[in-house]
Amino acid sequence: MLLKLTGGRIFDPAHDLNDVVRDIYIRDGRIVDKPADGRIDEEIDVRGKVIMAGAIDMHTHIGGGKVNIARTMLPEDHAQAVYERTELLRSGTGHAAPSTLTTGYRYAEMGYTAGFEPAVLPINARQAHMEMHDTPIIDKGGYVMLGSDDFLLRMMAANSDQEAINNYVAWTINHAQAVGLKVVNPGGISAFKFNQRKLDLDEKNEFYGVTPRDILHRLSRAVQEIGVPHPLHVHGCNLGVPGNMQTTLDTIQGAEGVPMHLTHIQFHSYGTEGDFKFSSGAAEIAEAINKHKNITVDVGQILFGQTVTASGDNMRQFAGAPHAHPNKWVCMDIECEAGCGVVPFKYKDQSYVNALQWMIGLETFLMVDDPWRIFLTTDHPNGAPFTSYPHLIKLLMDKSFRNDMLSTLHPEAQKATHLASLDREYSLYEIAIMTRAGAAKLVGLADRGHLGIGAAADITVYTDNSDREKMFEKPDYVFKDGQMVVRNGQVIKITWGTTHVVKPEYDVSIEKPLQQYFDKFHTLKMSNFKISNDEIIDDGRGSLTIQPLHKGGRL
Amino acid sequence: MTENSTATVWHEVASPFCGIASDDLTIEVNGNNVKVLENGDAVTRPGFETPISDIQPRINGKEVTLEQAVSHIAELLINSKQPLIAGLGTDLNGARAAMALADKTGATIDSYYSPAAFRNILVLQDTGYMTTTLTEVRNRVDVLLVVGTDIESTFPRFFERMVWNKESMFGQEIESREIIYLGKKPSGDASTSPNGKKAQVIACDNVDLPEVVSVLRALLKGKQIQAETVAGLAVSELQALAEKLKAAKYSVVTWSAGQLDFDHAEATIQNVCEMIKEINATTRSNGLPLGGKEGDTTVNAVASWQSGYPMRTTFNRRFPDYDPFLNDGRRILADGESDVVIWVSSFNTAVTPPESSASTIVLGRSGMQFKSEPEVYIPVGVPGIDHEGRTFRTDSVVSVPLRKLRDSGLPSVFEVLSAVEQAL
Known part of the structure; x- marks a missing residue:
């Protein structure tokens, strides 16, 4: 079966194609060359349409x-967002925290073909994979979280060599079936268990004497040395704390050139100026990002309305709990490994702080020069649900729309931003970089995010529309692995995406201390901790795609 | 059972029969006979060792093939005005299949263990909580407050595994751990320390817990209490307990909602949970709800991610519709609001469906005895014995893989319910 998409305007930044008219040929789920015999089984006329690879969150x-x-x-x-069952689709619910089936359908309907869960606790990885297994259409994967786990902190306190830490990181990535490594409030989640209420970059965990800076240093090196393409994914210290921009600047400086991804940077870009002692640090942060080519960021844009914040950072979530809306929240300590905090939140446009958060996110988008190093996120659902992406794209692409919105926000906040004077409007090509080519490169997906020969045929087709929100919320067609799954913004076929993983090599000698650790301190056996490939494949619907390692990896 | 050359010994086997899901069991399998060799207890031994008796499905007491049973179920569902899928003692994939079938048939879904589970879920949905997990308890607990629960009767190995372990990661003197029972007295000596130190007991009746817990919370907040006694307890005794919780570095307050069997126990659990939050203003303290055996945690988790709601959800309007009172399976059956019930109980032969006017279909563990024969009975395999599976522990964080230990040929709940869905 050979499918031809004829005459579309191609936006494929991985191949420097910026609005170039080309035909695309698809066979067996892949993009292929024009067939030598010219035989086409099906042709879809997409002349004048905007063609991009499927988007990647x-x-x-x-x-x-x-x-x-x-x-x-x-x-x-x-209860405010219920979805009826149809002949094709399972029923579901959810606005801020949608059910898994609804999540897959909504992503696909917006032209997204992959999403990556950024906070997979090793001990909870089995559950994360179960849920992602029940998320249809899109590909998925996870970044496994270390940095407050006692095994690592014990190694660091004992001054273990980097090789041993590399081994542990590689072992964990393998057996949690992850595609990257995340750290959340490095050492801080552990510190909270010892009743420390904050942990600055150079402050010591009371029990281990280890600082967040040490942890970032060790883990970012480990990721680089074992060849995992995705740089260490960092949720830094002091999330949400006024004045945390200095911590963030120090973190960037402290990376010492090693690749590091700073996530939801908006929440880490706050100053303490002005009457409210809360100001934007976006300009300084953007300047630092522009200067340090080893740094990538995603924004974690906030948008106004009800959502829920869910984070591994229970130290900061506990501190934020008095702001819960509605007034209920959960914090957990988890298995000498991690924690979590879940706090519902309503961002209000007439709140000075919330309005400024909105502005800080947009300032960051507009002041970071290189779209290959900044990514479009709301840190779903922490800043806003992912379904608000088309609206966010419009804010980035349409200055007058942005400034109209700005003029309705808290008046004091408006005085505290230069946003209105920022003229930049993102182009379609830059959006394609941020949400496709750049994202695939960052996550380390060799065959996704581009439209080259051999790539997976994850393709989104839009009708160009100067109202970018309308354009991006309802693509004409979405193809997942070559199959048309969405037509006119409606799911028409259910497929089940693959799970992307990396398999860095490790020396099996690491299992000796791990076995002792599990037997002595844990309530689970090491053998039962490991997630087998069969568990990902599960009932046959799942599959595993092993992405290549970078040079420097020993595999 | 006699030893012979075909016996297989399995190590590091996880138990789905208890909410702490101990995974250090050694189990011997000889044909269809299963024997727990090491680390068994009063809950896991019968769980694993209950023999297989019947293997053939029945319709109205007459043996039929699995295909006949499946098409009969499909027929009943097609003609049903309001099906109920209940019991739900099953594993991950059984729960998935049940959710898919409920969605397709407009069924209501509820678990046998919901009356207990909802005492905690209602608190989560109203005010939330701070909790911890088993490995944290094992390494950090310094004061363990047990509220209204005789732990060892339902979690026989809790103290051995979580409290009286040999060593804490943080250099804590294990013997210094303090155990305090508030409410029920322990039924045995599991809570007694290795050196013989007995748990402190502040005894009261369960029905007095609402009042006692309220006073304890008030004392922790520094409120003045005029009364000198509450439910027969000296307020000074509760004051001393409050001081201990304030002085503790990592106290854990535990309860088993299944044992807090009094009206509106959720309000007392909520008071406990709010008290824990308040203690955290100055030191660390966490809740540890104990429960979750036989798929209890698993079915609520799967229902939540697939529909947004835990148990007690109905699909009769073609979308998930949650009501923790109206969709109570027991109430529905008692009030005759369902005409077909699919009762799933693959772990426990004693968990049988209540008498009702509904046509009853049972997917049950082999050996189940009925007061009145159900319309359809299919003996199904036990997850973790007859087929692979996964189950969640009480903390709803850790899930363990369950292994296939023998080849009994009994179908899984997943296989049966998926076949029913196909047959519709």
């Missing part, structure tokens, strides 16, 4: 314990 909380706590906790939020 490189940071979205779609699976795992804290997301499911959020779901169970918020029946009133679901």
Whole structure:
């Protein structure tokens, strides 16, 4: 079966194609060369349409314990967003924390073909994969979380060599079936268990004497040395704290040139100026990002309305709990490994702080020069649900729309921003970089995010529309692995995406201390901790795609 | 059972029969006979060792093939005005299949263990909580407050595994751990320390817990209490307990909602949970709800991620519709609001469907005895014995893989319910 998409305007930044008219040929789920015999089985006329690879959300909380706590906790939020069963689709619910089936359908309907869960606790990875397994159409994967786990902190306190830490990181990525490594409030989640209420970059964990800076240094090196393409994914110290921009600048400086991805940077870009002692640090942060080519960021844009914040950072979530809306929240300590906090939140446009958060996110988007190093996220659902992406794209692409919105916000906040004077409007090509080519490169997906020969045929076709929100919320067609899954913004076929993983090599000698650790301190056996490939394949619907390692990897 | 050359010994086997899901069991399998060799207890031994008796499905007491049973179920569902899928003692994939079938048939879904589970879920949905997990308890607990629960009667190995372990990761003197029972007295000595230190007991009746817990919370908040006694307890005794919780570095307050069997126990659990939050203003303290055996945690987790809601959800309007009171399976059956019930109980032969006017279909563990024969009975395999599976522990964070230990040929709940869905 050979399918031809004829005459579309191609936006494929991985191949420097910016609005170039080309035909695309698809066979067996892949993009192929024009057939030598010219035989086409089916042709779709897409002349004048905008063609991009399927979009990739490189940071979205779609699976795992804290997301499911959020779901169970918020029946009133679901009741406002119920989805009936159809002949084709399962029923579902959810605005801020949608059910897995609804999540897959909504992503596909917006032209997204992959989403990556950024906070997979090793001990909860099995659950994260179960939930992602029940998320249709899109590909998925997870970044496994270390940095407050006692095994690592014990190694660091004992001054283990980097080789041993590399081994542990590689072992964990393998057996949690992950595609990258995440750290959340490095060492801080552990510190909270010892009743420390904050942990600055150079402050010591009371028990281990280890600082967040040490942890970032060790883990970012490990990721680089074992050849995992995705740089260490960092949720830094002091999330949400006024003045945390200095911590962020120090973190960037402290990376010492090693690749590092700073996630939801908006929440880490706050100054303390002005009457409210809360100001934008976006300009300084953007300048630092522009200067340090080893740094990538995603924004974690906030948008106004009800949502829920779900994070591994229970130290900061506990501090934020008095702001819960509605007034209910959960914090957990988890298995000498991690924690989580779930706090519902309503961002209000007439709140000075919330309005400024909105502005800081947009300032960051507009002041970071290189679209290959900044990514479009709302840190779903923490800043806003992922379904608001088309609206966010419009804010980036349409200055007058942006400034109209700005003029309705808290008046004091408006005085505290230069946003209105920023003229930049993102182009379609830049959107394609941020949400496709750049995201695939960042996550380390060799065969996704581009439209080259041999790529997976994950393709989104839009009708050009100067109202970018309308354009991006309802693509004409979405193809997943060559199959048309969406037509006119409606799901027409259910497929089940693959799970992307990396398999860095490790020396099996690491299992000796791990075995002792599990036997002595844990309530689970090491053998039962490991997630087999069969568990990902599960009932036959799942599959595993092993992505290549970078040079420097020993495989 | 006699030893012979065909016996297989399995190590590091996880138990789905208890909410703490101990995974250090050694099990011997000889044909269809299963024997727990090491680390068994009063819950896991019968769980694993209950023999297989019947293997053939029945319709109205007459043996039929699995295909006949499946098409009979499909027929009943097609003609049903309001099906109920209940019991739900099953694993991950059984729960998935049940959710898919409920969605397709407009069924209501509820678990046998919901009356207990909802005492906690209602708190989560109203005010939330701070909780911890088993490995944290094992390494950090310094004061364990047990509220209204005789832990060892339902979690026989809790103290051995979580409290009286040999060593804490943080250099804590294990013997210094303090155990305090508030409410029920322990039924045995599991809570006694290795050196013989007995747990402190502040005894009261369960029905007095609402009042006692309210006073304890008030004392922790520094409120003045005029009364000198509450439910027969000296307020000074509760004051001393409050001081201990304030002085503790990592206290854990535990309860088993299944044992807090009094009206509106959720309000008392909520008071406990709010008290824990308040203790955290100055030191660390966490809740540890104990429960979750036989798929209890699993079915609520799967229902939540697939529909947004835990158990007690109906699909009769073609979308998930949650109501923790109206969709109570027991109430529905008692009030005759369902005409077909699919009762799933693959772990426990004693968990049988209540008498009702509904046509009853049972997917049950082999050996189940009925007061009145159900319309359809299919003996199904036990997850973790007859087929692979996964189950969640009480903390709803850790899930364990369950292994296939023998080849009994019994179908899984997933296989049966998926076949029913296909047959519709």
